[in-house]
Amino acid sequence: MDKRILIIDDASLVRLYYRDALQRAGYSVDEAMNGLEALEKLLVTPADLLLVDINMPKMDGLTFLKSLRRQPMPLAATPAIVVSTEAAPQDVEAARRAGGNFYLVKPLTQDTLTRYVGLCCGIKS
Amino acid sequence: MTVRLDIDGAIVLEGVCPVEDAEPLQRLLLQHREAAVDWRACDAAHTAVLQVLLVAKPSIKGPARATFLQDFILPALARHESLTATEESLPLGDGGR
Amino acid sequence: MNEFLKQFLIEGRELVEQATEDLLALEEAPDNRAELDNVFRGFHTLKGLAGIVEFAAMSRVLHAAEDRLAAVRSGERSVTGELVTDLLFSLDQVAQWLDELEREDRLPMVPDAAAAALVARFQTTAPETPATTAMVRTEQADWIEGLLSDHPQGREQGGVAVRYRPEPDCFFRHIDPVALIAQLPDLRAIRLVPNDPWPPLQELDPFACNLTVTALTGGTLGQVADQLHGVAGRVEIQALDPARSWRPTALSPEAMAILEEQLLLVSDPAEEGFDGRLGSAGRISTNVLRYMGWAAEAQKLQHGLDKSLALGRAEPFAGVLRQLLSRGSDEAAAIEPDKLSFLRSDEIAVRALRVEVERIDALVRLAGELTVAKNALGHVSRLAKEGATPETIATLLSDQYALLDRCVQQLQHSLLGIRLVPMRHVFRRFPKLVREMAAHLGKSARLVTEGAATEVDKAVVDALSEPLLHVLRNAVDHGIEPTMQRAASGKSAVATVWLRAARDGEQIVVEVEDDGAGIDTAELRRVAEARGIAAADEIAAMTQDEITELIFVPGLSTAASVSDVSGRGVGMDAVRSAIARLGGQVEVETRPGAGTRVRFRVPFTVLMSQVLTLEAGGQVFGIPMEIVVETVRLPRDRIMRVGAAEAFVLRNRTIPLINLPHALGLARDPLDDSYAQVVITAGAGQFAAFEVDRFGDHLEIMLKPVDGLLSGLPGIAGTTLLGDGRVLIVLDIPELLN
Numbered sequence A: 001m002d003k004r005i006l007i008i009d010d011a012s013l014v015r016l017y018y019r020d021a022l023q024r025a026g027y028s029v030d031e032a033m034n035g036l037e038a039l040e041k042l043l044v045t046p047a048d049l050l051l052v053d054i055n056m057p058k059m060d061g062l063t064f065l066k067s068l069r070r071q072p073m074p075l076a077a078t079p080a081i082v083v084s085t086e087a088a089p090q091d092v093e094a095a096r097r098a099g100g101n102f103y104l105v106k107p108l109t110q111d112t113l114t115r116y117v118g119l120c121c122g123i124k125s
Numbered sequence B: 001m002t003v004r005l006d007i008d009g010a011i012v013l014e015g016v017c018p019v020e021d022a023e024p025l026q027r028l029l030l031q032h033r034e035a036a037v038d039w040r041a042c043d044a045a046h047t048a049v050l051q052v053l054l055v056a057k058p059s060i061k062g063p064a065r066a067t068f069l070q071d072f073i074l075p076a077l078a079r080h081e082s083l084t085a086t087e088e089s090l091p092l093g094d095g096g097r
Numbered sequence C: 001m002n003e004f005l006k007q008f009l010i011e012g013r014e015l016v017e018q019a020t021e022d023l024l025a026l027e028e029a030p031d032n033r034a035e036l037d038n039v040f041r042g043f044h045t046l047k048g049l050a051g052i053v054e055f056a057a058m059s060r061v062l063h064a065a066e067d068r069l070a071a072v073r074s075g076e077r078s079v080t081g082e083l084v085t086d087l088l089f090s091l092d093q094v095a096q097w098l099d100e101l102e103r104e105d106r107l108p109m110v111p112d113a114a115a116a117a118l119v120a121r122f123q124t125t126a127p128e129t130p131a132t133t134a135m136v137r138t139e140q141a142d143w144i145e146g147l148l149s150d151h152p153q154g155r156e157q158g159g160v161a162v163r164y165r166p167e168p169d170c171f172f173r174h175i176d177p178v179a180l181i182a183q184l185p186d187l188r189a190i191r192l193v194p195n196d197p198w199p200p201l202q203e204l205d206p207f208a209c210n211l212t213v214t215a216l217t218g219g220t221l222g223q224v225a226d227q228l229h230g231v232a233g234r235v236e237i238q239a240l241d242p243a244r245s246w247r248p249t250a251l252s253p254e255a256m257a258i259l260e261e262q263l264l265l266v267s268d269p270a271e272e273g274f275d276g277r278l279g280s281a282g283r284i285s286t287n288v289l290r291y292m293g294w295a296a297e298a299q300k301l302q303h304g305l306d307k308s309l310a311l312g313r314a315e316p317f318a319g320v321l322r323q324l325l326s327r328g329s330d331e332a333a334a335i336e337p338d339k340l341s342f343l344r345s346d347e348i349a350v351r352a353l354r355v356e357v358e359r360i361d362a363l364v365r366l367a368g369e370l371t372v373a374k375n376a377l378g379h380v381s382r383l384a385k386e387g388a389t390p391e392t393i394a395t396l397l398s399d400q401y402a403l404l405d406r407c408v409q410q411l412q413h414s415l416l417g418i419r420l421v422p423m424r425h426v427f428r429r430f431p432k433l434v435r436e437m438a439a440h441l442g443k444s445a446r447l448v449t450e451g452a453a454t455e456v457d458k459a460v461v462d463a464l465s466e467p468l469l470h471v472l473r474n475a476v477d478h479g480i481e482p483t484m485q486r487a488a489s490g491k492s493a494v495a496t497v498w499l500r501a502a503r504d505g506e507q508i509v510v511e512v513e514d515d516g517a518g519i520d521t522a523e524l525r526r527v528a529e530a531r532g533i534a535a536a537d538e539i540a541a542m543t544q545d546e547i548t549e550l551i552f553v554p555g556l557s558t559a560a561s562v563s564d565v566s567g568r569g570v571g572m573d574a575v576r577s578a579i580a581r582l583g584g585q586v587e588v589e590t591r592p593g594a595g596t597r598v599r600f601r602v603p604f605t606v607l608m609s610q611v612l613t614l615e616a617g618g619q620v621f622g623i624p625m626e627i628v629v630e631t632v633r634l635p636r637d638r639i640m641r642v643g644a645a646e647a648f649v650l651r652n653r654t655i656p657l658i659n660l661p662h663a664l665g666l667a668r669d670p671l672d673d674s675y676a677q678v679v680i681t682a683g684a685g686q687f688a689a690f691e692v693d694r695f696g697d698h699l700e701i702m703l704k705p706v707d708g709l710l711s712g713l714p715g716i717a718g719t720t721l722l723g724d725g726r727v728l729i730v731l732d733i734p735e736l737l738n
Helices: A012-024 A035-044 A061-070 A089-098 A110-121 B019-031 B047-056 B067-089 C003-028 C033-052 C056-073 C081-104 C112-121 C142-150 C177-182 C221-227 C229-234 C253-267 C274-291 C295-311 C317-334 C345-351 C357-385 C390-419 C430-440 C458-479 C483-488 C521-531 C536-541 C544-552 C572-581 C708-712 C733-737
Strands: A004-008 A028-032 A049-053 A080-084 A102-105 B003-005 B011-017 B037-045 C159-164 C187-194 C211-217 C235-240 C339-341 C420-422 C445-450 C455-457 C495-504 C507-514 C585-591 C595-603 C608-616 C619-624 C628-635 C640-642 C645-650 C653-659 C675-683 C686-692 C694-702 C716-721 C727-731
Touching (some): A004 A035, A012 A028, A012 A110, A028 A035, A035 A061, A049 A061, A049 A110, A061 A080, A061 A089, A080 A110, A089 C253, A102 A110, A102 C253, A110 C274, B011 B019, B019 B047, B037 B047, B047 B067, B047 C177, B047 C187, B047 C211, B067 C177, C003 C033, C003 C081, C033 C056, C033 C081, C056 C112, C081 C112, C142 C159, C142 C187, C159 C221, C177 C187, C177 C229, C221 C229, C229 C235, C253 C274, C253 C317, C274 C295, C390 C420, C430 C445, C458 C495, C458 C507, C458 C572, C521 C536, C521 C544, C544 C585, C572 C585, C608 C727, C653 C675, C675 C694, C675 C733, C686 C733, C694 C727
Parallel strands (some): A049 A080, A080 A102, B011 B037, C619 C727, C653 C686
Antiparallel strands (some): B003 B011, C159 C211, C159 C235, C235 C339, C420 C455, C507 C595, C585 C595, C608 C619, C608 C694, C628 C675, C645 C653, C675 C686, C716 C727
16 A cells, blocks of 8 residues: 555654554554654655644644645645644644644544544545 | 134134133144134134144134234244145255255 | 523424324324324424424425325325334434424524435435445345245335244243234234244143244334334344345444534635645545545545635535535434344343433543553553663653543543433423323313423432322322312412422432412321321321321322322322432422422432342341352351451362351341351452351342441441331441451
8 A cells, every 4th residue: 555644743652653553554654753854754755644743842733734734735735633632622723723634632542543544545444 | 712612623712812722722633633723703812822723733714803813824824834844845864955 | 592492392392292102003003094183283283383483494394294194194195114114203303403402502403405305205216326336235134035035025115024032931921922023013924933843732832932933024123122122132123125225335423524624624714825725625535535435426526626726715625525514414314223133131221221422432432542541551561671761661650640540530420421311201201191190180280391401310210200200190189179179269270280300419309399279288187187197186286397298108198089090098108218219308398279399309320239138137238249259058167266266268268257247246146057158258359258147139229328327337338228118238348347
């Protein structure tokens, strides 16, 4: 399968956890520790889906998303799922404002993760 | 009396036949092997009674007063007969089964 | 909510209930003209109500239903199982809309597509053009094939197939299997199949049931399930796929959620990055549709996306998406589960607890979170083995603990929430009942309910049903005066009975109030004196309130005649003990000539626990089942003395033995010199055994925590009231052991 997921989170445990689930489901996976690193990587290699954490040093998730959506097409149209510990309506709205396509609340089971990633990539595993 | 032998030699089921009727019905059918069962005045029959009919397979004098018996149970009785008949006709020890 | 809507809600609900009953009656007697008229009138009136409050969708649906009924009345169409199902479905939809009205305080906003779909049910439509997706076909089991070969029309008709295998001894439990099946709606075929080969007639045991009954009916899964719920554990039912109608898979809830979010995203007035948002929303949406097998729709959406990107606007992409979403929710509503297999009859009781889907979803999410926490802990332990620093471990552990703590709290909260049901479930049948009871007695009364939405533990709701009925009966029978009498005393001809429920802290307060004649305290005094309840001077000295309390004395009835509505006596003693068993109280207030109010105060939730009852020192106690390992009849020669204490060995374990009556300070009374009745308990990794006089039943009780006099005594976990009025003390074994 040729779908590529980029995990953007500063916690190595989280990145490991998601990578484990997604690789086993057949996706190719790359990681970035913050928004800045993510943008640098995306300018070189596009991704089919992003998993974006909110709280990161150097460039947080919302700032990253706003910046992403201002890039030239087709990079700007990269689908992005925000994964965050906060679940309040205002946080969901802020993510939407910034340009996030969907919102999942941590902690995320591997099962839920693969299910939503599958839906968003159009891949049934 | 909900189950009785009448003068003509038929076993009559009359009215609502409760579970207790199963035993007298069985006895009558054993004593009078050729008797027909007349259910023209029968409004309902407990499963136990129907069970006896299924095993004894007597000829039935109808139509039953109860449409349920006539429309649903009579065909089930008739079909049931042919089912057991078919099984009896299969040779025992048929490896093909 | 304005007055009109309030009235609409009340009347609407009553009409729906009435129409449902009438419809079911019509199904039983399709040729009954009067029933048909009743049903028609019901729908007609409901439609009228919808018109008044301008609820267009409801009007449309009911109008279509009315048209179909008109066709039946004129003889063009007949009453079929399918028509009844469709009509019931529309009534159910109306009921749901009414619920939504109550919740949201405004009329539901029904998408055009949803109303249209409902209307379409009542019109003969050609089968839907097949989508490019797989047909859902269920494999028919052998027994179903058998039925269909007897009744080939079943292949096109669809309906429900039933297989009922009663237990061999069912006749002894007053079960008539064929009769049960005979009552199913729209019966089409029956088969009687022996489980074991028949013996010859003389060897047949006529009272052992050797039959499996299979049947085809035109009813719905719901109807059949309801009809057979009493024997649910022995029944298998399966909906049949009629050859002509099938649907593509519905959009899953996750898919719907994602698509709805994309719609919100593109509708959001964004400052910059519009192309990016639109483009990403489009990509995700088309992916989701392809995942669900809606390939054609995905194409359509892609067209809309391309156009929108070119124009730099959300439309037409958003429009297509909106359309697809409403279709998606229709499909989801139209799909029925294709197989219901009852495993145990207690599962039916569980099913009867209608739980909102959101509560279940919340629990599913929680279960997921707990799994994650568990996995993370496993990870931490691996890190520890690999030699991570204590500080790292400590931080990670602390995080996981916080997570687990939150999860457990949420779990407890959610579970409690699930047991809560609105009082409406109890109130539902009462208005009609009151009217009928009154009419039967030649009186005129109506019931007004308040607080039907008050949420209460299901166990409490179930337990309140009987007592409330009792009290309502009393109100109509004894409290309310005949119409003439009311008119003569200047009261309204129609009496009113109020049924109110409200939450008051940890309690629920339920009241039944009437504007009748009140309790005749003078008469009560006379009867009490005549029955010798107390000495004449004591009775004379009692206050009005004290006299009123006398209605709780068993058998005391001041009714001049015992009507068949109430039966013997007032029954308030039974009501009081039922409420006391719940841990609640009953109060009565009355004003002569003006009315009576009966008030129940019950806890809004109860702790149910299982106890093993036992007798010790001549008294009955309970111990929680969760600590009981087993009960044994121990030969006394196996008891050893260990210093001042006793013990015995069981399966290589030495277990200390305590004499319970002795431990509780009660007289020791060995009933059997050779054997001791012993219960072995376990707690905190230790075993302890207690000798008792004898054992009783396992009970499920509502445990009331100790207060008052008992709270000072050690070793008592709580109390409950047994059916015979005795108090059962439940012991706290760990406390006793210390």
